[in-house]
Amino acid sequence: MREIITKNVNFGPVLLLVVVGVLFVASIPLVTRVRSSWGEVGSLTDLVAKLGAKRDQLRALSTTVPQEVTLGSRALPERPGILAAIARVREVANQHGLTLLQIQVSIEPGSGGLASSRIRVDVEGAASNLRPFLEAVERSLPFIRVSAGRMSQSGGRAQTSVTLVTYWKNFPEALPSIETPLPSLTTSEQELLSQLSGFQGRSGGASISPTGGTGRPNPFSF
Amino acid sequence: MAITLLPQEGGKARETLLSKRLRTIAFLSLFLYIAGLLGVGGFFFFVTNKRTQLTRTQETLTTEIQNQKLAESNAVLLKDRIATLQQVREGGASFRNVVNVTSDLAGSEPDLIVNDIAATDQRVQLTLSAADTFALERFLSRLPQAKSIMEATLESVTRTEVGEYIASIILKLQ
DSSP states (O other): HHHHHHHHHHHHHHHHHHHHHHHHHHHHHHHHHHHHHHHHHHHHHHHHHHHHHHHHHHHHHHHHHHHHHHHHHHHSSSSHHHHHHHHHHHHHHHHOEEEEEEEEEEEEETTTTTEEEEEEEEEEEEHHHHHHHHHHHTTEOOOOEEEEEEEEEETTTEEEEEEEEEEEEEOSOOOOOOOOOOOOOOOOOHHHHHHHHTEEEEOOOOOOTTTTTTOSSSOOOO | OOOSSSOOOHHHHHHHHHHHHHHHOOOOOOOHHHHHHHHHHHHHHHHHHHHHHHHHHHHHHHHHHTHHHHHHHHHHHHHHHHHHHHHHTTTSSOHHHHHHHHHHHHHTTTEEEEEEEEEOOOEEEEEEESSSSSHHHHHHHGGGGGGTTEEEEEEEEEOOTTOOOOEEEEEEOO
């Protein structure tokens, strides 16, 4: 009976089909692996493109940035620039023939790492010199904003009381991840940067001395 | 009931045909499998090579970027400083601008003098002395031309003994 069945039914092609089917099923992990590798290649290509662009930007920057960084750090220092700001205001007032009457400083705790100090300055002099004085103050390093004020004039003489604000902020402590593109300045920020290059700081090494002081320069020298 | 297991005449021919077709399908499937396997294998080889190459490039670029840490920290610092300063500058009107605007407006009026300007971030109080009400009116009519002034309110007008007019004006800035 068995011989009769074996003789009349050919199992070869069926067996081959079964084997091919098993092979197809067995190849599924390989195909999955190829697909995931292809995905990795795609993400790696993107990453390499990003890194390449960043490398090129860094190469272009490395020669030009330091001056601008110095300028930016002078405009917004890491530590309070109150004394530098006061010295600069005194210098500007002298340049414009104005008399400094009073200076008061108050420090304000900042938000988001930005801190500021308010300097109230009272000056007196020719009314025509007050505008150039304010313009020169606002073109100073560290950055000074004339936030509020009172100006009164009579007979060509003017007296002004202005509130100047200087700012400082801690330097960033960590670099962003390597994939993060290099930060670029917006158009308005670039304009500000080019304006800052025309700003002036206190002339080198000028020391601050109290105005109108009459005491002995050195109390130990008789 | 009896079942005949012996081959029938017509059945034998059908079985042969079926067997042939199965064999063809089986070989075709095997051929397709081998071709597919070769294709997938070749592609896998290409992908692996490409991945290795990209990984190497990535490592090189990472090293190059890390070597330029100073330039990157400079760029980050510059952005931080300038963006903060920009925010500060846009934070409020400057007293200098107020002085400039009011002085320019008053400057074109010879019979009018700005006696006092008191400004906070958004509010300005002006005290003017005018030779006559026409000068004051001309000054007030020019105020809306200044872009930075949002609103101007005449608070008070007083005539002094010498005949001049002292006006107090409140300006709201944009």
